[in-house]
Amino acid sequence: MIADGTTQSAPEGVLVTTTSASTQSAPVHEPRPPGPPPSGEFPESPAPPRPRRLPSPIRPGAFGAEDATILVGAAVSALCLVWIVFYQLTSLSGGLGFLICWYLAFLGLTWLGTAQVIERQVATDRVVAVVVVSAAALVIGIIIFIVAWVTYKAVPTIHWAALFTKDQKSFQLAESNALDHVGILHAVIGTFEQVLLAVAIGVPFAVATAIYLNEVRGFGSRTVRTVVTAMSGTPSVVAGVFIYSMLILTHVISYSGFAASLALVVILLPSVTRVVEEVLRVVPSGLREASQALGAPEWRTVWSVVLPTARSGVVTAVLLGIARIVGETAPLLFTAVGSQVLNLNPLSGDQGALPLVIWSDVRQPNAVLIDLAFQAAFVLMAFVLILFVLARIFSRPKGKGGKGRARPEEDDLMARFFVPIPIEESESR
Amino acid sequence: MTTTLPTAPTGPGHPQPFTGTRTLGEPGQIDAEGVCAWFGGRLVLETVNLTMEQSKVTALIGPSGCGKSTFLRILNRMHEVVPGAQLAGSVKLDGVDIYGPGQRAMETRRHIGMVFQKPNPFPAMTIAENVLAGLKFSRSTPGDKDDLVQEALTKAGLWNEVKDRLGELGGALSGGQQQRLCIARSLAVRPRVLLMDEPCSALDPTSTLRIEQTIKEIADEVTVVIVTHNMQQAQRVSDYCAFFLAAENQPGRVIEAGRTEMIFGEPTDQRTFDYVNGQFG
Structure with missing residues (x-):
């Protein structure tokens, strides 16, 4: 080691002598004023730094x-x-x-x-x-x-006054087949009642399932999650057949809007469950611990801390679920059947629905009915758009005076769910 | 040795729920006797005997992974929340084993509150609602909610800063204010012991000083047990100190415990001396 050190120190000494020799040669340039070393790299007057010129960069994004x-x-x-x-x-x-x-x-x-x-x-x-x-x-x-x-x-063919105030009765009775005498009131009411019932029945089950999967993590939650995931791939016509064969053919319930909403629940349940589960997962676990450390029972923690924290996400999940089922046609064919006249009672009798109006009227050899079908499609589309916009608004974090700390997890989550919205996408571009 | 939660009754005690036997709000004394802890069959804490004196601040110090936080969580039955966690020994609050039969974890946690490392006010609640959350959870109704909110926030040293915006969401506060809100939230249920798990490690020095001030102020009303990695903080706030250490592949143990001046001034164990003087490792 010592020998190494000495051998290494020798060239250093040589180096020192060379440098000292160069410093000795410095007095040759004696006329220069003392101060900063006389070197080209260090300008004598402190000039403002200039941005260094880079070799023209390749910027694939640049477009000229x-x-x-x-x-x-x-x-x-x-x-x-x-x-x-x-x-x-x-x-x-x-x-x-x-x-x-x-x-x-x-x-x-x-x-x-x-x-x-x-x-x-x-x-x-x-x-x-x-x-x-x-x-x-x-x-x-x-x-x-x-x-x-x-x-x-x-x-161009819409008669707004008639569209939402009249059903297709007059057409059926051949009194008048002009567009100012027929409307889709029966379908709007039918869809409204069916979706409302489906949400009223389905959402509590979906939220409860999500809580079971994420908060309780009880027996078989893994199996339940697999089943829910598989259920979300169920063809909607199968949901309709299921209700038809299990409840209508067995005379438990008759053809009605209620039967339709049960079929819609089968479709709504897995999609809402999965979204709510995702939303609950991003609630920080520290909040659950804090709640437990205050002496809260688990149900209290879920009810008073986890769900309120995830509230906007749950609302979004429900709105997305509604958007998912509002246009479903196949399950309604076996259950609500469809009707030309207004039926306010969802519990008995055939009931119209917007998708059913589109499905049945657009195939009719009648210009008025075809126009009506397109109007129903337009209303349905506008409704789904409104739901998405509402969901977008609800998914925004809110805090009083805009000072509320954003919940970044939820934002990310919503960003993930909102990628498929074309109109929002094109607006943001 | 290993017993699944809850442990069997120990000693000739006459375990009775401490509800009613004592009023809330009096500082309590905790005696940990022979406490061992396991995670999934692995022993992480071995035979801790420690007394946390009434109305005093006890600091638990030691390097990471030596079981301080585990021990702290055992003291208010938060340990059993972790899947696979087991323990042995007994923890007595004023002589009553909190793991004894008939003792409910929820009840225990109301008497022994906890403040966590990361400030965690409930984001969906306002500042006032956060303070009252513990009472809401236990369904007890305070005499006057406004008075209680003011009292708890004053004790936590936050009242003057937030008195005009009690209706704002808890998340709107700064990190240090959030942590003091969490302290106020814990104090509002009038616990007898307050456990603090590195309450300042996510905060800036100014906020840290405010919290330390708060700890000193509340110490005569509530027994404080604080886990800290900050030696100066332990010296500043605590009356008693316990040094935890886990040798390699060994469970954590209490190496030395006693008055803070003694632990920092003239420790009897060489390892304690090394640690408090920063000559660790």
């Missing part, structure tokens, strides 16, 4: 005129290329095939163009970006198209 030119050029040349190949060189035909070939050629030419003009790495990135953006645009485009088309078909 050049990039736009490349894209447009690629699109146009792809169009020409595919037109020549498709219709001139080969005898292919068909719009969809043309479109797909054009898109692929467009991608290829985009890559080539960008690689030529900018760089290969950017080219790959640009092609991926084009694929991602066009996929998103396709989805948003389809949804906007559906909404716009239904609106276009429905709104």
